[in-house]
Amino acid sequence: MNPMNVIIIGAGTAGCEAAYRLAKAGFTVELVEKECTPGGNLNNWFQLFPDRKQASALRQLLQQQVEHPSIRLHTDTVPVKIERQDARHYAMELDNGARLEGNALLVTTGFRTFDASRKEEYGYGIYENVITSVELENYFANRQILTSTGKRPERIGLIQCVGSRDEKMCNFHCSKVCCITAVKQAMELRELLPDAEILCFYMDMRMFGPGYEEMYREAQEKYNIKFVRGRLSEASENQAKQVVVKCEDTLVGKPMRMTLDLMVLMVGMEASDGSRWVAKELQLPLAPNGFIQPGDPHYATNRTAVEGVFVAGCATSPMNLTDTLTDARSAALAIGEFLNGNEHYN
């Protein structure tokens, strides 16, 4: 009997990990990726929290894993049509003309970062010294932080919840990882700029993961990062191309104004265009936040409303890398049970 085949859409962290686990369990995998290399959003990151490991270490591991002989990687291509003949038979057409067949489908289409220019009052794309957290990772990779006028920034503000917890942006949800990302990036900034004043503007510090609260404490105590509780209301630019921000310091109960040399927007996560397309193609229900709705929040986190179609990673909700990897393994297990006909939950 031919081994059963699983089609995975998206070779980011979740897709690569699930592909490897399925391959190790004896299945063959067709792994489809729109970019020319696997890795997804991980490719934009420099260091990871909470251990400050180089993102390239994890990236290389994932790339090695997908070299498994049972995994066929299709890069630089996207599906244009998915046909579900029945729960165990899928056919997929790719835009490069290839046709793939599989016995189960795993959706690991991940997230996209919020387009900060939609939040016009923060001036991204208008003011020169407003950048996103993704761009800051790039600066770290180059080990150089300079303002648009070529100065070393003396005061830097990191702005939380940009595109998250914001109904005006149609995003009700919390993106979960931006709080800890800001803490990590503030620490990295401190190492490059020992004399700069670094402030985080937050609504809540949601330190949900192991070691996160400890990192927050370390940022306060050893890295002298200042935390201001209050959501930024607006920003403007002065003649020196600095950014003047307004917020309320809600712990003092007064409005506050200050000038920043560099403003970093901690952009949130949204359902990716790929997730939206797959959901439409397969009629997968979406949660109110636009991410793919899993079958059950406890027992069927990797299943969807459509039998034989599975989901893992940030296609279902914002997740950190730890949870994404765990979720991918869990999906591999669920698919294995499904294909072997020994499912535990109905």
Place this chain on the structure above:
Amino acid sequence: MNNIWGFTISSARVIDYDKNDRSFAQYMTDTVPSSQLCIGCGGCTATCTAGALTDFNIRKLQMLVKRGENREAGEQMHKCMLCGKCLLVCPRGVDTRRMIFAMLKYIDNQKL
């Protein structure tokens, strides 16, 4: 300015972080490093003896100093009775009583 018209101009309430003198805040950080660890939970204020009887708010007080609102902080400082209950409840281990001592000393020296 003579108030001959019966009207005055209110001073702005906004914290002007660029202009405020934050040397008091720096002094507080240097002498009581644990003051940096405040997460603004308000446990100290809830248990405060002085706060039960007056509008004294120790959580807000140290935050005012951190933002350079020194005059307003200076007006409040003497209301603390140094009982130290705040010290017992603080989940982050901020040495609140020492913080108040340091602030009082600074204010004495600076005549704020």
